[in-house]
Amino acid sequence: MTVKYRRELDAISAYVPGKPIDAVKRELGLERVIKLASNENPFGFSDSVRAAVMQALDEVNLYPDGNATLLKEKIAEKYGIKPDMVLPTCGSDEMVDLIAKTFIDPGSEVVMAEVTFPRYLSTSQMMGANLKIVPMKNMAYDLEGFRRAITPQTRLVWLCNPNNPTGSFFTRDELIRLLESISPETLVVYDEAYFEFATHPEYPRDSLDLLQRHRNMLVMKTLSKAYGIAGLRIGFTIGDSALLGMINKIRNPFNVTLLTQAAAMAALDDDEFLVKTIENNERGKVYLYAQFEDMGLNFVKTEANHIAFDAGKDGEVVFQELLRKGVIIRPIGGTKYDTWLRVSIGKMEENQAFIKALREVL
Ligand SMILES: Cc1ncc(COP(=O)(O)O)c(C=O)c1O
Known part of the structure; x- marks a missing residue:
């Protein structure tokens, strides 16, 4: 070349x-x-999604709301948070990419698991991260291993819970112990793409409450899995509005389509x-x-x-x-x-x- x-x-x-x-x-x-x-x-997906998309079709000559105002409000209401703590993206894939671009400098120390969602690796590599890979323990995240790997210089930690592709999880206690050991200057990205499927009593169901004490954490969610609209590409991230504000600077202005915004609002309503x-x-x-x-x-x-x-x-x-x-x-x-x-x-x-x-x- x-x-x-x-x-x-x-x-x-x-x-x-x-x-x-x-x-x-x-x-x-x-x-x-x-x-x-x-x-x-x-x-597949909820019937209400079909109706919402059909209705929104009439407006596809218009750009979508670049701020996804109504969707942010819907998500905020559902999770009991403020709309400025939400940032929707074109799948959580897009958010992984935006996070890497926003927070990783060449040589930044980034910690992640050995067997996990592969986009954490490729986006970190793209930004020239100095990667520290924590080996799996019986095919699950080893949070003690993470604690040993993370230093005050660590820029970013990728966590996936439940993990893809192993399906394993770590407990609320383990998560809290890890968060408390991490410098507030280190960004913790906590990906709960499979949150809705977790049934274990020790799985952390209150990750969003943990955001109050740990402003350096971002929680990523997606509507591609339990909500069934992978083809429409919608994920959203919840966290400190200042952190999301930084990411927002480099987001494509119309990253979530008009059809997708309508579909997501309908999907979130169908319990x-x-x-x-x-x-x-x-x-x-x-x-x-x-x-x-x-x-x-x-x-x-x-x-x-x-x-x-x-x-x-x-x-x-x-x-x-x-x-x-x-x-x-x-x-x-x-x-x-x-x-x-x-x-x-x-x-x-x-x-x-x-x-x-x-x-x-x-
Ligand atoms: C752990 C995890 N995070 C993020 C994603 C990306 O999901 P999407 O971009 O469809 O929201 C996936 C998809 O497989 C995943 O497994």
């Missing part, structure tokens, strides 16, 4: 999304394909859809745990809508063989975890089809 570019790019791998259903059907000549690869909602989604997830967990146990496979108990399991043979091969049977899941990858894969919890018939295919493959 003769054109000059940022050398940081040399260390970065492009994000590999879960394979789309149509592509697999076409490539492999299959009629029925199920996708349990991207932690999407198996029930019934959320309950149905979570109940299905719980049933799926029970079924998949029992099946993995029966097959003698090691797996991680999940607080999210996906389960990490050890197939005991090359994960890439298992992934490819499942594809040929019309089931898309995801290898976790990396040399240490090359026999591990992640499967999203689907509807019961999808879970059963996955298990049938997995039994045949193994």
Whole structure:
């Protein structure tokens, strides 16, 4: 390449999304394909979202409200906070990128887990961070390891709870102990993309209350998972208005589309859809745990809508063989975890089809 570019790019791998259903059907000549690869909602989305989008369609000649005023107000009301503590983005993906750009200088110390959401790594690398990677402990975050890795010089800490792709979680006590050990000058990014699925009594349900004592923390949420509107791209972050104000300076002014703002407001109102989604997830967990146990496979108990399991043979091969049977899941990858894969919890018939295919493959 003769054109000059940022050398940081040399260390970065492009994000590999879960394979789309149509592509697999076409490539492999299959009629029925199920996708349990991207932690999407198996029930689709709330009916009220459809109505809201149809109504908003009449206005797509207009730019969206760049301040997402009504959406911020809706979120603020739902979570009992002020609207200036909310910043919606084009998925929480966009927020990960904006946070890295806003807070990381070349050489800034950034601490993150070894197996977690991959965009923390690539966005930090892009900004030239000095990365400290904390190894997993039994496929879960090791918060003691984080405490040892974090110094007063640490600029930013990425936390994901429940974690993607392991589904593991850390407790409220562990989180508080960690927050109390961190300098107020260090930014803590706390990603709760899978918050709604967590049922463990020790999972921190009151992260937003912790913001009062820890103004250096940002809480990221998304409507892509439990709320089922991944295709519309909407996440939002809650935290100190001054921190969000800095990020807001570099946000694309119309980052959340008009259709998406309308859809998000409708989705946030539909508690019934959320309950149905979570109940299905719980049933799926029970079924998949029992099946993995029966097959003698090691797996991680999940607080999210996906389960990490050890197939005991090359994960890439298992992934490819499942594809040929019309089931898309995801290898976790990396040399240490090359026999591990992640499967999203689907509807019961999808879970059963996955298990049938997995039994045949193994
Ligand atoms: C932990 C975590 N954070 C953020 C995201 C990004 O979600 P979205 O950009 O769809 O809001 C994902 C998506 O898989 C995720 O797993």
